Amino acid sequence: MEGAAMSRRALLRGGALLGAGAALGTLPLGRAALAQAGRWPSVAALAERYVRGRKVANMVAALGWGQRAPDVIAHGTLAIGQAVPAGIDSLYRIYSMTKPITGMATMLLIEDDKLELDQPLAEILPAFADMQVQKTYDGSITDLEPAERPITIRHLLTHTAGLGYSIIQKGPIRTAYERAGVIPGQVTRLPLGEMFGRGTPAPSLKAFADNLAKLPLVAQPGTRWSYSVSLDLLGRVIEVVSGQPFDAFLKERLFDPLGMTSTWFQVPASEVGRLTTNYGLMNGRPLPLDPARASVYLGPPAFPFGGAGLVSSPRDYDRFLRMLVGYGEFEGKRVMSEAAVRLGTSNLLPEGVNTAGTLAAGAGFGAGGRVGLGEQAGIYGWGGAAGTIAFADLKRGLRAGLFTQYMPADALPIQSEFPLAVAADLEAMATAG
Template sequence: MAFREFDTPQVSRRALLRGGAWLTAGAALAGNPMGRMALAQGGAANWQAVTAMVDKYVSERKVANMVATLGWGARDPQYIARGTLALGGPVKADADSLYRIYSMTKPITGMAAMMLIDEGRLGLDQPIAELLPAYANMQVQKTYDGSVTDVVPAERPITVRQLLTHTAGLGYGIVQKGPITTAYTDQGLIPGQVSRIPIPGIGRATPVEGLDVFADRLATLPLVLQPGSKWSYSVSLDLLGRVIEVASGMAFDEFLHKRIFEPAGMTSTWFTVPASEVGRFTTNYGIMNGTPIPMDPAKASIYLDKPPFPFGGAGLVSSPRDYDRFLKMLLGYGVIEGKRVMGELAVRVGTSNLLPETATTEGTWVEGQGFGAGGRVTDGAYGWGGAAGTIAFVNYKAGLRANLMTQYMPSDSYPIHEGFPEAVTADLATMQGAKA
């Protein structure tokens, strides 16, 4: 499943929160000390392919702005920033501009759960019914995306591991078809937001108020797959937010702030953009027939409103500098600038392949690859992308962290999710060759 270009007045709801692609970037320098030295000593000129990519998209007005952030180990990052917060606007985009990161929220939620697992307050293979009793006797659609009343009992309980890896059998209103999609909408199970402006094809259903209500209502609907049987993009990271609340005794958004954002020095990451920060907020664009059309203007953004509940799968706004700090903490195995935010084991396990042995990835976006705590895992790399064109990853073999921020939808209107890692890999290969 992917976004479809805005070549009609209709916008595909199925793609609004989807993110992910890539993740082999950095393999060119994996384990190569000379390559690391090349990057460590290099300047912006080293990132010629990334710079060319950023320049091209902005100069051709395909996007209003683009900020690439690249960091080596614990070193300060390099920023390649072009464009303005809105097309034709006076304010230039930079490391502190604010972006809707959509599904790049998922790795943050995943790592929050890993912290609780590390502390013994959650178990990786713990049935979530021990915390949320409503999930004790789940039913499963007999036919995928078929009838919501022709169901069979779940063969095994939903576990924390399954929520982390999209293998719990849960659905997604943006992925499923048929009656289950209608049921999700009717129950207000809408874990994301796009705009205050009515947009054809997205719908204007009212989300439920409260993460507890979201979890309770979700439990009344059948699963689309047997738990632990297959990777299927879902609302699992949103439900995990409620599990985190119960396990920690703290509101989910408060937990993220106190346990991750504050200690990691992430001062520009929120579910609601404060009024005082609107001046550095970007506009999000819909791509219609190749032309960017404002769909969520910064000064009238839906992200200025308090969301119905904190969307653990797609709700955060962040800056290039802030998300780099999250990645820097992960690359430091839980430590950033001498301060420990997470346990080393929690990071190592969370960025490893956590897919259940019973789950297949055949025919999915992650076929032949692994999946960790809310992000794809492959060849020493971990990360995910967002529905508005953002992308981020760490590569442990190369000692690299990288993120790209821009704002447009659908995400596959342009090949940025694939193009950015390819550009990074090309530059790394060039650096390695120069030092060989």
């Protein structure tokens, strides 16, 4: 990375995914666009340009309409200098694209009447009953005031609970998070020091939640959008309410019904031949950061990170998106209720909270993902710290995902260029039709 660009804040934030979200509002509404899967020349050119220029090792895009099989664009190999081509079944660290999955898992429990959107968190995790709040954001962790209202499930889904993130916060609160093991994910086994975070993650979701409850909030609940560990905490909520380990719940309620057989918190040793290498961009050059055969993802994580922990394939993530554009149906089976999908992909921000100046600027926020407003209504998605991005346009039945592996995501403009390339191809389809 060039200078300070290798910031811890950049590593897992993933929210840059729809930083060019306005481009998604240009998706044409014409029937001609909906009728044609066609070719995606702008997306193909984007992938080919980055791979040919050796900026990234590979790039795979999966784009589709409704319940149809996706169109696949694939360039490059699993690692620079290797011969194995990347494709729809290659494995990628999706980091914060885990958040929409955790968000929809939460919606399943709301659908089951085991949770309520505005239910106080303390009814499930009593340790969060009497929270203290920093008087100054990222200021002193001893100059505190009582929380004015309880944290709710809505707040956790939308990053408005007042929780922090060690990759976002500064000063003593960040240090307190690190010392408490409130660490949001993993990057590499290599000894790269502060570049990729300090501290050891708590040994379980229970310990993570218990330690988090002892730390002050960075903002009053329900008043500010601040990217946070809230989706990780929802993993603990899910396991308490469901009576199952969080990863087991995901497998039973989402991964198995959707045929997502290549999505894990730990990559099985038998599948390492499909795993891509993740790269760090050093002075513009990609250098191996998490080589596939020595990947940190081959070992068990400290706990299943609901905010940034999954490895998945383009095929699997497309299946998740296909369920969303089907309003809960997938291959003739109902996985979620239509009402749960509509609610989870709608703007759930508390009244008075706006996203100006944040990673979700210009949009609302739903169950773990950014949602479009106005003409962009119906668009839901998020991205990952290693350059991945995916969204579903429920109104138009479009789903789109782009997969590559480099850090930090904002070192290259790929996540903003992908929506623009999709929009350009859709406009061409509409004109041709």
